[in-house]
Amino acid sequence: MTPADFFPRVRELVDAKLHAYFEQQVAEATTISPESVELVEGIRDLTLRGGKRFRPVVLAAATTCVAPERPLSDTVSAGAALELLQSYLLIHDDWMDQDDERRGGPAVHAAFRARHEGHLADSLAILAGDIGSAYAFELFVDAPFPAARHAEAVQAFLRIQKEVILGQHLDLTANPDVSRMHDLKTGSYTVRGPLLLGAILGDASEEAMAAFLAYGNPLGEAFQLADDLLGTFGDQGATGKPGNDLRNGKRTCLVAEAERLLPPGQRDALDRVIGGADRSEPALEAASALLVASGAKANVEARLKALLAEAHGALEGAPFSAAGVTLLKAVADRLAVRSS
Amino acid sequence: MTPADFFPRVRELVDAKLHAYFEQQVAEATTISPESVELVEGIRDLTLRGGKRFRPVVLAAATTCVAPERPLSDTVSAGAALELLQSYLLIHDDWMDQDDERRGGPAVHAAFRARHEGHLADSLAILAGDIGSAYAFELFVDAPFPAARHAEAVQAFLRIQKEVILGQHLDLTANPDVSRMHDLKTGSYTVRGPLLLGAILGDASEEAMAAFLAYGNPLGEAFQLADDLLGTFGDQGATGKPGNDLRNGKRTCLVAEAERLLPPGQRDALDRVIGGADRSEPALEAASALLVASGAKANVEARLKALLAEAHGALEGAPFSAAGVTLLKAVADRLAVRSS
Numbered sequence: 001m002t003p004a005d006f007f008p009r010v011r012e013l014v015d016a017k018l019h020a021y022f023e024q025q026v027a028e029a030t031t032i033s034p035e036s037v038e039l040v041e042g043i044r045d046l047t048l049r050g051g052k053r054f055r056p057v058v059l060a061a062a063t064t065c066v067a068p069e070r071p072l073s074d075t076v077s078a079g080a081a082l083e084l085l086q087s088y089l090l091i092h093d094d095w096m097d098q099d100d101e102r103r104g105g106p107a108v109h110a111a112f113r114a115r116h117e118g119h120l121a122d123s124l125a126i127l128a129g130d131i132g133s134a135y136a137f138e139l140f141v142d143a144p145f146p147a148a149r150h151a152e153a154v155q156a157f158l159r160i161q162k163e164v165i166l167g168q169h170l171d172l173t174a175n176p177d178v179s180r181m182h183d184l185k186t187g188s189y190t191v192r193g194p195l196l197l198g199a200i201l202g203d204a205s206e207e208a209m210a211a212f213l214a215y216g217n218p219l220g221e222a223f224q225l226a227d228d229l230l231g232t233f234g235d236q237g238a239t240g241k242p243g244n245d246l247r248n249g250k251r252t253c254l255v256a257e258a259e260r261l262l263p264p265g266q267r268d269a270l271d272r273v274i275g276g277a278d279r280s281e282p283a284l285e286a287a288s289a290l291l292v293a294s295g296a297k298a299n300v301e302a303r304l305k306a307l308l309a310e311a312h313g314a315l316e317g318a319p320f321s322a323a324g325v326t327l328l329k330a331v332a333d334r335l336a337v338r339s340s
Numbered sequence: 341m342t343p344a345d346f347f348p349r350v351r352e353l354v355d356a357k358l359h360a361y362f363e364q365q366v367a368e369a370t371t372i373s374p375e376s377v378e379l380v381e382g383i384r385d386l387t388l389r390g391g392k393r394f395r396p397v398v399l400a401a402a403t404t405c406v407a408p409e410r411p412l413s414d415t416v417s418a419g420a421a422l423e424l425l426q427s428y429l430l431i432h433d434d435w436m437d438q439d440d441e442r443r444g445g446p447a448v449h450a451a452f453r454a455r456h457e458g459h460l461a462d463s464l465a466i467l468a469g470d471i472g473s474a475y476a477f478e479l480f481v482d483a484p485f486p487a488a489r490h491a492e493a494v495q496a497f498l499r500i501q502k503e504v505i506l507g508q509h510l511d512l513t514a515n516p517d518v519s520r521m522h523d524l525k526t527g528s529y530t531v532r533g534p535l536l537l538g539a540i541l542g543d544a545s546e547e548a549m550a551a552f553l554a555y556g557n558p559l560g561e562a563f564q565l566a567d568d569l570l571g572t573f574g575d576q577g578a579t580g581k582p583g584n585d586l587r588n589g590k591r592t593c594l595v596a597e598a599e600r601l602l603p604p605g606q607r608d609a610l611d612r613v614i615g616g617a618d619r620s621e622p623a624l625e626a627a628s629a630l631l632v633a634s635g636a637k638a639n640v641e642a643r644l645k646a647l648l649a650e651a652h653g654a655l656e657g658a659p660f661s662a663a664g665v666t667l668l669k670a671v672a673d674r675l676a677v678r679s680s
Contacts, residue, residue, distance in 0.1 A: 029506060033524060036509035092470060096463040116513075123436040123512055126466060127505055130432060133473045134501040141494050154481050161474040165467055166369060169376035172463055173456075184373060 001323065003330035006072075010060045010079065011053040013072060017080045018047055021139060038115075042108045042128035043135070047087045050103040054335075055082040055194045061331055062198025065324025066208050070201075074144050078197055081140035081157070086189075088132030089164055095125050096172060146203045153200045160193035178256050179221070186227075187220025191335070211318035215311050215328060222307035222336040225300050228252035232291065246284050249274050258296035266290075308336045341663065343670035346412075350400045350419065351393040353412060357420045358387055361479060378455075382448045382468035383475070387427045390443040394675075395422040395534045401671055402538025405664025406548050410541075414484050418537055421480035421497070426529075428472030429504055435465050436512060486543045493540045500533035518596050519561070526567075527560025531675070551658035555651050555668060562647035562676040565640050568592035572631065586624050589614050598636035606630075648676045 001009065022044040029040045056079025063075050094100075094107035101107060106114070109125035116124060145153040167184025175181060195212045204212070231245035232254050245252050251274060258270055269286040272278040291297050311332045315325050341349065362384040369380045396419025403415050434440075434447035441447060446454070449465035456464060485493040507524025515521060535552045544552070571585035572594050585592050591614060598610055609626040612618040631637050651672045655665050 029502070032503060033506040033510060033520065035513070035515055036506040039505065039509055089470075092466055096459075096466065098459075119436075119438075120512060124509065126432055126436065127509060127512075129470075130429075130473070131502060131505045133470070134498050134505070137477060137494070138498050141491065151481065154477070158474050158478050162369070162471060163372060165379065165471045165474070166373040166376040169379055169464065169467060170373060172460060172467075173375070175375055180373065 003327055006061070006064075006327055007057055007330075007334075010057045010072060010075070013076045014053045014056045014079045014083060015048075017076045017139075018083060021080065021135070022048065025135065038112075039124065039128045039131055042111060042125065043084075043087050043091065043132045045105070045111070046091065046102065046108055047083060049105055051083060051086070053079070053083065055079065055086065055190060058191065058194040058331055059198035059201070061324060061327035062195045062204075062212060063202040064327055065202070065212075065318075065320035066199060066204040067202030068321040068323050075198065075201060077139050078143035078145075078153075078201060081136050081143065082194060082197075084132055084136035084139055085157075085161065088129045088136060089161075089168075091125055091129035091132065093168060095122055096168070143201065145201055149200050149203065153197060156193060156196045156200060160189055163188035163193075174251070176251075176256075178251055178253060179224075182224040182253070183220060186224050187217065190223060191220040192216045205319065208319050211314060211320065214314035215318070215332075218307040218310040218314070219332050219335060222304050222311065222332075225253055225304040225307070226336045228254050229297070229300060229304070233288070233297070246273055246287055247279060249276050249279065254291050254296050254300055257299055258291050258294040261294045261296055261299075262290070267294075304336060308332060311336075343667055346401070346404075346667055347397055347670075347674075350397045350412060350415070353416045354393045354396045354419045354423060355388075357416045357479075358423060361420065361475070362388065365475065378452075379464065379468045379471055382451060382465065383424075383427050383431065383472045385445070385451070386431065386442060386448055387423060389445055391423060391426070393419070393423065395419065395426065395530060398531065398534040398671055399538035399541070401664060401667035402535045402544075402552060403542040404667055405542070405552075405658075405660035406539060406544040407542030408661040408663050415538065415541060417479050418483035418485075418493075418541060421476050421483065422534060422537075424472055424476035424479055425497075425501065428469045428476060429501075429508075431465055431469035431472065433508060435462055436508070483541065485541055489540050489543065493537060496533065496536045496540060500529050503528035503533075514591070516591075516596075518591055518593060519564075522564040522593070523560060526564050527557065530563060531560040532556045545659065548659050551654060551660065554654035555658070555672075558647040558650040558654070559672050559675060562644050562651065562672075565593055565644040565647070566676045568594050569637070569640060569644070573628070573637070586613055586627055587619060589616050589619070594631050594636050594640055597639055598631050598634040601634045601636055601639075602630070607634075644676060648672060651676075 022040070026037055026040050026044070029037045056075065059079050059082065060072055060075040063070055090102060091108045094102055095109045099107055100110040105111075107125075108128050109122050112121035112124045112128075115121070140154075140157055143153070163184045167181050167186075167188070170177065170181040171185060192213065195216045196209070199209055199212050228245065231243045231250070232252055234243035255270065255274055259267060262270070267290065269283065270290050273283055273287040312329060315328055318325070320328070362380070365380050366377055366384070369377045396415070399419050399422065400412055400415040403410055430442060431448045434442055435449045439447055440450040445451075447465075448468050449462050452461035452464045452468075455461070480494075480497055483493070503524045507521050507526075507528070510517065510521040511525060532553065535556045536549070539549055539552050568585065571583045571590070572592055574583035595610065595614055599607060602610070607630065609623065610630050613623055613627040652669060655668055658665070660668070
């Protein structure tokens with residue numbers, strides 16, 4: 001199957017699984033406590049409203065690398081579990097960050113605020129996330145991991161959760177180690193974790209496990225750099241305007257790199273935007289210009305290119321099926337060379 | 341082993357397990373993100389600061405009923421998992437209820453407020469609960485359930501979580517069905533869930549599983565009634581003062597029963613306290629007197645007695661070891677005939 005067929009096929013299977021699962025959970029919750037079904041609906045609506053299902057695609061591609069004979073349907077429960085894990089953590093993150101929008105609709109706490117007062121709405125959102133944590137495990141334990149590697153699969157799944165939560169701690173406390181924060185919040189969760197789970201599902205050898213990490217670690221970082229470039233400079237061809245990351249004063253890799261390159265006296269325009277003292281359009285444009293003039297943009301772009309090459313290079317000589325390598329190349333390009 | 345030996349022995353084993361587990365988790369988190377260890381310490385301090393370890397005792401007693409030859413140490417991981425599950429949910433509940441004290445110290449969000457501003461402290465408490473959810477699973481999957489019944493054990497563990505979360509929804513939204521709320525929040529989590537997990541661990545027969553439910557369902561309700569009596573009337577021998585439940589305007593079973601018994605015109609004193617219009621000492625004493633004069637207290641005490649007899653009765657003829665029956669009788673008395 002070519003990437004052009006594979007990606008939408010995984011999405012279709014995962015969406016079907018999620019629809020069926022939520023139908024069951026609404027029915028189950030209705031028998032337990034009908035008035036409380038709004039919790040299930042809260043996480044269901046967010047989960048089914050979109051999302052690129054990228055983690056299930058990465059997971060299924062990894063399985064294809066080491067067990068190309070396994071049907072895609074074998075990867076669906078574990079992929080759906082990753083989507084539920086994401087919903088659970090996004091609901092909590094959005095409340096923590098006070099982000100009221102998600103996937104083209106209201107964040108879950110914002111949706112509950114339409115029906116309940118503030119603290120109650122927030123509490124119900126936290127609960128909707130909590131029930132999602134149980135759902136993620138229920139889907140996960142349903143996945144057909146090789147019996148001898150069940151404990152290893154559970155450890156990999158728990159490791160993702162621990163890393164994301166510790167990474168979110170760094171984010172909330174504005175820790176200056178932005179690259180560790182991204183590795184924990186994004187690298188683990190979007191790339192390394194799904195790869196390892198797909199690998200275990202396909203009963204990958206030790207050598208193959210190492211090859212997945214050699215591919216996944218640089219790719220996770222490349223993904224974050226691509227995200228920061230896109231969030232900061234936007235689709236310059238289309239709008240030419242500074243993106244939302246600067247508007248929100250986010251300490252991206254670009255900001256960290258500019259701070260490293262510029263002597264203290266020359267970074268005022270940037271400090272004012274990041275510190276929140278002035279986020280007017282002229283201030284944003286001055287800060288954006290400084291990210292370019294300092295050489296930060298060029299450095300980040302060069303690093304992104306090198307990381308992407310490293311990820312591609314790790315696929316040479318890896319003990320993977322040809323079909324799997326083609327998929328992982330497409331995954332890398334999709335993650336690290338994006339326009340949206 | 342008599343109950344007088346068994347209860348403290350389980351507590352000791354579970355405490356030792358929890359200490360060792362948290363030592364590992366602090367070490368692991370330190371290698372991942374040293375600044376973020378405060379999350380682990382937050383849930384560790386709450387977990388190790390006390391708690392009666394009652395759920396692990398119930399679980400171990402159930403295992404003894406059906407597999408008296410199994411060493412107590414076999415029940416410890418599952419018991420410790422229940423304690424972590426409780427810590428996770430208590431952290432979230434305390435924030436939702438804005439309860440700043442727990443187990444003789446600050447609730448986790450209150451402890452974080454000593455170091456971080458309000459919303460950040462609250463967010464870190466939610467995260468400390470979230471990491472506890474992963475810890476609970478890690479301990480749970482380590483428990484030696486019979487291989488053929490692993491899926492059943494996971495379902496029982498997830499069922500507890502789903503029921504508690506749906507019950508908390510009823511509590512937060514002040515649903516009038518107080519007894520369903522209690523069954524979900526307390527019956528499932530304190531009695532039914534631990535019994536079923538201990539039973540599965542001991543590879544209980546279908547007949548034994550049914551006997552555990554016949555014992556556990558009335559006991560769960562009895563436990564809640566005892567809790568309401570204690571929370572409302574306190575240890576009358578010691579203080580004679582109305583307890584905290586009235587002070588907090590809690591809609592206990594006693595309040596629900598008094599409302600059922602009293603014609604609308606005669607429940608003003610109670611309505612003022614529950615509705616929050618007047619919670620002065622004289623108002624509290626008038627409401628407390630109304631709970632007695634209406635017959636609500638006597639009815640609740642009679643129902644508690646009947647439920648306790650039903651739980652004891654279910655042990656007659658159950659396919660349990662003699663040692664197990666002695667333990668479950670002691671468990672029932674401990675839960676339903678309490679002074680603290």
